[in-house]
Amino acid sequence: xxxxxxxxxxxxxxxxxxxxxxxxxxxxxxxxxxxxxxxxxxxxxxxxxxxxxxxxxxxxxxxxxxxxxxxxxxxxxxxxxxxxxxxxxxxxxxxxxxxxxxxxxxxxxxxxxxxxxxxxxxxxxxxxxxxxxxxxxxxxxxxxxxxxxxxxxxxxxxxxxxxxxxxxxxxxxxxxxxxxxxxxxxxxxxxxxxxxxxxxxxxxxxxxxxxxxxxxxxxxxxxxxxxxxxxxxxxxxxxxxxxxxxxxxxxxxxxxxxxxxxxxxxxxxxxxxxxxxxxxxxxxxxxxxxxxxxxxxxxxxxxxxxxxxxxxxxxxxxxxxxxx
Amino acid sequence: xxxxxxxxxxxxxxxxxxxxxxxxxxxxxxxxxxxxxxxxxxxxxxxxxxxxxxxxxxxxxxxxxxxxxxxxxxxxxxxxxxxxxxxxxxxxxxxxxxxxxxxxxxxxxxxxxxxxxxxxxxxxxxxxxxxxxxxxxxxxxxxxxxxxxxxxxxxxxxxxxxxxxxxxxxxxxxxxxxxxxxxxxxxxxxxxxxxxxxxxxxxxxxxxxxxxxxxxxxxxxxxxxxxxxxxxxxxxxxxxxxxxxxxxxxxxxxxxxxxxxxxxxxxxxxxxxxxxxxxxxxxxxxxxxx
Amino acid sequence: xxxxxxxxxxxxxxxxxxxxxxxxxxxxxxxxxxxxxxxxxxxxxxxxxxxxxxxxxxxxxxxxxxxxxxxxxxxxxxxxxxxxxxxxxxxxxxxxxxxxxxxxxxxxxxxxxxxxxxxxxxxxxxxxxxxxxxxxxxxxxxxxxxxxxxxxxxxxxxxxxxxxxxxxxxxxxxxxxxxxxxxxxxxxxxxxxxxxxxxxxxxxxxxxxxxxxxxxxxxxxxxxxxxxxxxxxxxxxxxxxxxxxxxxxxxxxxxxxxxxxxxxxxxxxxxxxxxxxxxxxxxxxxxxxxxxxxxxxxxxxxxxxxxxxxxxxxxxxxxxxxxxxx
Numbered sequence: 001x002x003x004x005x006x007x008x009x010x011x012x013x014x015x016x017x018x019x020x021x022x023x024x025x026x027x028x029x030x031x032x033x034x035x036x037x038x039x040x041x042x043x044x045x046x047x048x049x050x051x052x053x054x055x056x057x058x059x060x061x062x063x064x065x066x067x068x069x070x071x072x073x074x075x076x077x078x079x080x081x082x083x084x085x086x087x088x089x090x091x092x093x094x095x096x097x098x099x100x101x102x103x104x105x106x107x108x109x110x111x112x113x114x115x116x117x118x119x120x121x122x123x124x125x126x127x128x129x130x131x132x133x134x135x136x137x138x139x140x141x142x143x144x145x146x147x148x149x150x151x152x153x154x155x156x157x158x159x160x161x162x163x164x165x166x167x168x169x170x171x172x173x174x175x176x177x178x179x180x181x182x183x184x185x186x187x188x189x190x191x192x193x194x195x196x197x198x199x200x201x202x203x204x205x206x207x208x209x210x211x212x213x214x215x216x217x218x219x220x221x222x223x224x225x226x227x228x229x230x231x232x233x234x235x236x237x238x239x240x241x242x243x244x245x246x247x248x249x250x251x252x253x254x255x256x257x258x259x260x261x262x263x264x265x266x267x268x269x270x271x272x273x274x275x276x277x278x279x280x281x282x283x284x285x286x287x288x289x290x291x292x293x294x295x296x297x298x299x300x301x302x303x304x305x306x307x308x309x310x311x312x313x314x315x316x317x318x319x320x321x322x323x324x
Numbered sequence: 325x326x327x328x329x330x331x332x333x334x335x336x337x338x339x340x341x342x343x344x345x346x347x348x349x350x351x352x353x354x355x356x357x358x359x360x361x362x363x364x365x366x367x368x369x370x371x372x373x374x375x376x377x378x379x380x381x382x383x384x385x386x387x388x389x390x391x392x393x394x395x396x397x398x399x400x401x402x403x404x405x406x407x408x409x410x411x412x413x414x415x416x417x418x419x420x421x422x423x424x425x426x427x428x429x430x431x432x433x434x435x436x437x438x439x440x441x442x443x444x445x446x447x448x449x450x451x452x453x454x455x456x457x458x459x460x461x462x463x464x465x466x467x468x469x470x471x472x473x474x475x476x477x478x479x480x481x482x483x484x485x486x487x488x489x490x491x492x493x494x495x496x497x498x499x500x501x502x503x504x505x506x507x508x509x510x511x512x513x514x515x516x517x518x519x520x521x522x523x524x525x526x527x528x529x530x531x532x533x534x535x536x537x538x539x540x541x542x543x544x545x546x547x548x549x550x551x552x553x554x555x556x557x558x559x560x561x562x563x564x565x566x567x568x569x570x571x572x573x574x575x576x577x578x579x580x581x582x583x584x585x586x587x588x589x590x591x592x593x594x595x596x597x598x599x600x601x602x603x604x605x606x607x608x609x610x611x612x613x614x
Numbered sequence: 615x616x617x618x619x620x621x622x623x624x625x626x627x628x629x630x631x632x633x634x635x636x637x638x639x640x641x642x643x644x645x646x647x648x649x650x651x652x653x654x655x656x657x658x659x660x661x662x663x664x665x666x667x668x669x670x671x672x673x674x675x676x677x678x679x680x681x682x683x684x685x686x687x688x689x690x691x692x693x694x695x696x697x698x699x700x701x702x703x704x705x706x707x708x709x710x711x712x713x714x715x716x717x718x719x720x721x722x723x724x725x726x727x728x729x730x731x732x733x734x735x736x737x738x739x740x741x742x743x744x745x746x747x748x749x750x751x752x753x754x755x756x757x758x759x760x761x762x763x764x765x766x767x768x769x770x771x772x773x774x775x776x777x778x779x780x781x782x783x784x785x786x787x788x789x790x791x792x793x794x795x796x797x798x799x800x801x802x803x804x805x806x807x808x809x810x811x812x813x814x815x816x817x818x819x820x821x822x823x824x825x826x827x828x829x830x831x832x833x834x835x836x837x838x839x840x841x842x843x844x845x846x847x848x849x850x851x852x853x854x855x856x857x858x859x860x861x862x863x864x865x866x867x868x869x870x871x872x873x874x875x876x877x878x879x880x881x882x883x884x885x886x887x888x889x890x891x892x893x894x895x896x897x898x899x900x901x902x903x904x905x906x907x908x909x910x911x912x913x914x915x916x917x918x919x920x921x922x923x924x925x926x927x928x929x930x931x932x933x934x935x936x937x938x939x940x
Contacts, residue, residue: 156891156894157891158891159891186665186666186829186892187873188665188870188873188888188892189665189892190873190875191875194875213802214875216875216876216877219876219878220876257803260832261877264835264856268807270807331761331762332762332765333765333766334770335766337723504714504716505719505720507712508783511680511707512711512734512737512738512787513738515704523722526722527723527724
């Protein structure tokens with residue numbers, strides 16, 4: 001039984017310039033204790049997907065047009081605000097990209113970390129403080145008790161990210177959503193934070209959805225990966241399979257454009273063209289205009305995500321037909 | 325051989341701001357009212373029913389009637405005419421004093437903010453000292469020395485208003501000074517003058533414009549205040565401030581003498597404030613383009 | 615005329631931080647750049663790598679005289695930039711240009727692409743009013759932008775396009791040295807490759823000397839002839855790009871390389887060898903700047919600042935343990 005099952009999620013933004021179909025029919029599942037990676041470039045809809053699940057989409061321009069998100073016995077997209085609030089921060093936690101702005105500069109770190117405990121579990125201040133100090137230590141911050149009394153500006157970038165992780169995990173959630181958690185960090189700190197997330201995941205037995213544009217990060221931490229483009233999923237597979245044998249031209253192109261994939265001095269491979277304008281209805285496969293393997297059939301209808309090998313799905317017609 | 329290239333027009337941030345402003349109904353209303361007031365002030369000499377100093381001593385103070393739409397004052401002067409002419413003076417003082425403060429304040433503040441260091445400290449200390457001078461006494465001293473003069477009036481008011489403008493501009497420029505495009509301008513060897521005029525000032529104009537629309541009402545109120553004290557415009561010329569003073573003196577007996585100039589001033593101030601609020605929202609770069 | 619386009623001799627940039635009510639001696643000094651020496655030949659591409667707080671951006675600004683150096687000398691084409699009068703320096707400016715990290719912040723939002731590219735040419739007399747449109751078109755073509763966009767404003771372009779405009783502007787004055795400070799970090803992954811290709815191509819076509827600053831080793835390796843690794847205001851290793859990448863000498867370089875997540879799932883999951891966060895340059899440790907986090911540190915490392923030890927021709931690192939044959 002999957003922990004979270006998302007079915008045909010569609011989130012559209014009704015703007016002055018038209019309807020932007022940021023997420024346009026996304027379905028995936030997350031098993032307990034699993035790490036699912038959602039990879040895509042900016043504009044692919046990966047962050048909007050996560051925000052939709054937690055009701056964080058600003059609803060005047062944005063609207064969840066359709067879809068289900070079964071979490072336990074609850075449909076996250078249709079439940080009441082009170083039910084959602086009971087889940088947010090308690091059973092599903094989220095950490096964000098920019099540690100500088102993710103913490104409230106006017107509250108001490110301790111106040112912020114104990115807040116979810118006080119709210120969701122009704123613990124006393126003393127109890128919550130002890131738990132918070134323990135949590136800070138397990139995320140690798142020394143002198144935890146002293147640190148609780150400090151304000152965020154005294155923390156370095158890596159420490160703030162750790163504090164944010166502590167805040168997210170203190171209620172032992174079943175699912176952690178991490179939206180580009182290491183993009184703003186130095187590479188050595190990034191490695192530490194990713195290792196930390198993995199360690200906490202094992203300790204708490206939770207599932208993780210890791211959203212990033214960095215293929216290397218996915219390769220190192222995720223069990224399964226889902227590749228998004230223009231609001232849709234183009235490929236879904238176990239990480240190993242996806243990188244060793246990508247079964248969608250877009251994934252292949254992404255892997256090919258990494259500098260590491262090139263001989264020194266040779267021009268880097270770049271994907272020709274630009275991502276599509278999401279305010280225009282897309283006919284056919286969204287990657288067709290830029291695909292090196294495109295045929296006429298690709299431009300019609302709407303290619304579905306279908307299994308092409310065990311546990312490996314692709315939304316490419318030609319791959320499904322066995323041509324690629 | 326030159327290829328003929330069809331160059332596409334770009335939409336500047338100003339155009340985007342204008343578009344957003346147009347959508348703000350209150351701001352547009354404010355702008356319309358302001359336009360009406362300014363237009364009325366401009367055509368007053370041709371439109372006013374009476375000469376502004378034409379007296380009718382037999383009539384004295386009379387309530388609004390068909391002949392005098394807004395009534396007359398104790399000397400039989402038509403109130404409508406007086407309000408129209410008063411508007412000319414008030415608006416002129418408002419715009420002119422603001423223009424002075426704008427010119428001096430922007431250049432001074434931008435220079436101080438850009439140069440920084442000791443020069444900036446010195447320039448701002450001067451501003452601080454001038455700020456500390458009591459304004460009323462300063463104006464009184466000027467009036468005593470140079471006599472009461474309309475031009476002196478708006479120079480005096482402008483001379484005080486520029487201080488706040490300078491501070492605002494300096495703050496804006498200081499935050500812009502470290503942005504990359506200013507650094508790029510320095511790297512390309514542009515003169516200080518060019519950087520201040522071409523790169524810094526156009527990018528601080530947003531807050532400055534908003535402040536201008538909020539300065540004008542301020543100036544008009546100061547003028548009204550000075551007139552109230554007897555330091556402003558001299559009879560037989562009039563301004564809304566003077567009219568309000570005279571009306572307040574006899575407001576129990578002839579309430580319309582206070583009512584109409586007050587309404588005129590209030591409407592103009594409201595209009596300017598709505599316009600200023602709308603401009604501030606429209607010029608907020610967070611909403612532009614992206 | 616020197617054989618080196620750029621020469622840095624023990625350059626230091628320190629910022630005093632005044633704390634407390636008592637004036638006079640500053641409470642502490644931020645040693646952003648603390649003794650950097652480098653030499654660049656014409657046409658060379660040097661990659662400068664380091665994490666936040668290492669001082670690489672401050673170094674770039676010091677070279678370009680945007681931040682005043684506290685000590686040492688910066689020689690450009692044999693001339694001491696610090697000794698020039700402001701007028702002489704301004705005259706020399708066209709030869710040293712920079713490409714910034716944030717493509718939006720590096721363009722004046724009130725100026726069209728045409729204005730931005732034409733302005734330097736007009737001011738320095740490189741093009742008259744009538745010549746400008748043709749010259750701007752040519753530059754835009756060089757950076758891969760259609761000339762018909764020249765009257766558009768920065769907010770109407772994408773990040774990659776804005777960076778192209780910035781590059782065109784930098785090239786307008788035909789500089790000899792271009793410093794690119796994280797030119798692609800703010801851009802989307804798929805666009806990064808395009809811009810890098812462009813920089814490489816333009817560098818070759820115009821025989822530019824390039825200093826490429828990045829935290830991304832893969833990017834730097836691909837384009838650079840040599841790589842310098844910076845830590846806490848000092849260069850800890852410098853050598854040919856492949857040599858530094860394949861046989862890193864300094865423990866920090868080794869840690870940096872092992873921390874890069876690899877796309878090859880077989881290689882992924884290698885252990886991380888560094889503890890702690892990148893330090894702030896406000897309280898640099900005594901001795902070797904890296905020793906508090908170094909996995910092979912010894913007591914001697916806290917006492918002396920290690921000198922450079924060369925392993926191969928042009929490949930050296932500042933670490934005591936190399937001498938001992940580690």
